Amino acid sequence: SQQGEEDPQALSIQEGENATMNCSYKTSINNLQWYRQNSGRGLVHLILIRSNEREKHSGRLRVTLDTSKKSSSLLITASRAADTASYFCATVFLGGNQFYFGTGTSLTVIP
């Protein structure tokens, strides 16, 4: 399978805490993206990190990429109840434009 894998599969935290999700993939990438999916809705793009970047920030989001380990992490700081959703990483492999999604992490933020 060309899908990546996220861990943990599920994460439950208190409001105000930080949430960290990890993504591993298998082959060389052009870029890696993180998406969010609220229940019953389509996925929404959060952030993109290119293969030559190591870290990127957007608001309360921080993404890191380690191409030697073929892994990425998404950190959501100061979580809010509204952050409750599933989070997916998507990889775009070298030489292609296809987006392959991981298995997702279900995040629950308890008010």
Place this chain on the structure above:
Amino acid sequence: DAGVIQSPRHEVTEMGQEVTLRCKPISGHNSLFWYRQTMMRGLELLIYFNNNVPIDDSGMPEDRFSAKMPNASFSTLKIQPSEPRDSAVYFCASSSISTGGTGELFFGEGSRLTVL
């Protein structure tokens, strides 16, 4: 912009019937993707079009599935005949892919298919 528009949002049909799912991508986007989402298999890429041409259909599960993109503003995914194991949420997504593949995907709200 209205975003990616999919129809129907929900479809319930009986085994053996033909199902057609429709997608209108965002105007100006040059790439369109069909995905299937299930609890067991997650998000699977079924087929990818670039400039209305199918580029990669290796994810289409079997010959019962077919997809077309007759023009830049419309695509269909057809299942004939449908089977209960086809029950899933089918997503269409579009993107403006530049050289180097650094676009982002814009998803529709999905079509939830139930085959009885």
